Amino acid sequence: MKRRIFIERSALAALGTSMAEVVFAARIPEGYLPLFLQDQDPFKLFGKDKEMTVLNRRPWNIEAKAHLLDDAVTPSKFMFVRNNGLIPQELDADSWTLTIDGESAQQKKVYSLDDLKTKFKQYSYRLTLECGGNGRSEFNPPAKGNQWTVGAVSCAEWTGVRLRDVLEDCGIKTDAVYVAYYAADLHLSGDQNRDAISRGVPIAKAMQDETLLALKMNGNDIPKVHGYPLRMVAGGWPASASGKWVERISIRNKVHDGAKMTGSSYRVPCDPVAPGAKVKDEDMCIIESMPVKSLITYPRSGAILEDRKLGIRGHAWAGESEVAKVQYSIDFGSSWQSCKLEKPVNRLAWQQFSASINFPKKGYYEVWAKATDDKGVTQPMVLPGWNPKGYLNNACHRIAVKVT
Numbered sequence: 001m002k003r004r005i006f007i008e009r010s011a012l013a014a015l016g017t018s019m020a021e022v023v024f025a026a027r028i029p030e031g032y033l034p035l036f037l038q039d040q041d042p043f044k045l046f047g048k049d050k051e052m053t054v055l056n057r058r059p060w061n062i063e064a065k066a067h068l069l070d071d072a073v074t075p076s077k078f079m080f081v082r083n084n085g086l087i088p089q090e091l092d093a094d095s096w097t098l099t100i101d102g103e104s105a106q107q108k109k110v111y112s113l114d115d116l117k118t119k120f121k122q123y124s125y126r127l128t129l130e131c132g133g134n135g136r137s138e139f140n141p142p143a144k145g146n147q148w149t150v151g152a153v154s155c156a157e158w159t160g161v162r163l164r165d166v167l168e169d170c171g172i173k174t175d176a177v178y179v180a181y182y183a184a185d186l187h188l189s190g191d192q193n194r195d196a197i198s199r200g201v202p203i204a205k206a207m208q209d210e211t212l213l214a215l216k217m218n219g220n221d222i223p224k225v226h227g228y229p230l231r232m233v234a235g236g237w238p239a240s241a242s243g244k245w246v247e248r249i250s251i252r253n254k255v256h257d258g259a260k261m262t263g264s265s266y267r268v269p270c271d272p273v274a275p276g277a278k279v280k281d282e283d284m285c286i287i288e289s290m291p292v293k294s295l296i297t298y299p300r301s302g303a304i305l306e307d308r309k310l311g312i313r314g315h316a317w318a319g320e321s322e323v324a325k326v327q328y329s330i331d332f333g334s335s336w337q338s339c340k341l342e343k344p345v346n347r348l349a350w351q352q353f354s355a356s357i358n359f360p361k362k363g364y365y366e367v368w369a370k371a372t373d374d375k376g377v378t379q380p381m382v383l384p385g386w387n388p389k390g391y392l393n394n395a396c397h398r399i400a401v402k403v404t
């Protein structure tokens with residue numbers, strides 16, 4: 001049996017086919033994965049660690065587990081993957097161009113990647129990117145979409161030019177409102193005329209020092225799946241604002257209306273609603289800065305300890321704000337102790353926390369962590385405001401340990 005599958009699979013691999021060759025691509029039922037794609041090993045394909053969790057294969061969506069995110073700078077192998085469409089097949093950096101246009105651009109300009117590298121100063125920042133849907137799996141009634149648990153967050157070091165410098169090189173009209181990206185990935189339907197996603201940020205966010213057009217990630221070429229050869233990176237905001245495979249940036253004179261900007265995409269009710277409520281599109285507001293949150297990355301949940309002493313560590317982040325304190329509890333939130341908290345290496349980078357716990361006796365414990373930002377806003381202990389698409393779950397992270 002096994003052998004037969006193997007033979008069939010290698011026969012499929014021998015087809016060497018790609019989505020572009022699927023004649024009736026537009027007729028593939030939603031959620032159906034063509035046989036030639038069922039064969040792909042995502043871990044090899046994207047250089048991901050075997051412990052990563054594949055949530056969806058078409059489009060590819062892969063998340064980390066908390067303990068895999070222990071590094072201050074997330075290596076590519078532990079970085080979550082969130083795709084709305086199909087990864088572009090041809091990515092040629094030499095012929096790649098970036099067009100800047102839009103109603104509020106004083107002129108349209110086209111840059112090669114070489115232009116970006118040679119005409120503008122390069123900057124590096126560590127930037128926290130969290131999917132707006134991270135934590136979705138906990139909402140009830142459940143929300144459709146990838147059932148992210150805790151691992152759709154990363155903080156890599158991005159290097160490139162400031163988006164602002166490029167926009168200013170073209171000239172920004174005074175009526176500019178939004179800066180939108182258009183990218184090279186293909187809509188799931190295979191329709192060339194539809195964007196998989198085209199989002200952006202208000203002009204003020206686009207003009208921040210840390211908002212980049214990145215050419216490198218962690219000192220190397222950006223991995224294909226993460227946006228090679230050019231990516232917009234807007235840290236601290238839902239990562240959907242950070243367009244991968246960017247070909248065009250439009251300076252808009254109105255709030256951008258591209259794919260996944262409108263309706264209920266990346267939006268939450270402007271005012272809280274009861275769980276399960278139906279919310280009209282006009283009552284949904286675009287998510288901007290992400291809320292305060294933290295993640296315990298060591299030890300992994302389920303650890304069995306031989307010692308009553310335990311060092312814990314993790315990261316905390318707070319969108320546009322800085323994290324001011326992180327606390328932990330070992331008694332289900334009855335009492336809280338403070339953790340040691342590092343300053344961010346730069347704005348919009350997650351911050352490391354650590355603490356040394358002394359458990360009073362043998363037995364089962366939960367360690368809960370809770371961060372507070374510099375405006376005094378704290379993570380909720382229970383699920384925050386239910387919303388139709390299951391965004392912005394920043395409830396405190398918990399791990400289970402047993403002292404033996």
Ligand SMILES: Nc1nc2c(c(=O)[nH]1)N[C@H]1C(S)=C(S)[C@@H](COP(=O)(O)O)O[C@H]1N2
Nearest residue numbers: 080081082083084131183239240242243244
């Ligand atoms: N072109 C393009 N950019 C994109 C996406 C996409 O599907 N296509 N997904 C967005 C979403 S929803 C998220 S959460 C992040 C994920 O980035 P990553 O896959 O590099 O972790 O990319 C964003 N940028």
Ligand SMILES: [Mo]
Nearest residue numbers: 082131132240
């Ligand atoms: Mo996302």
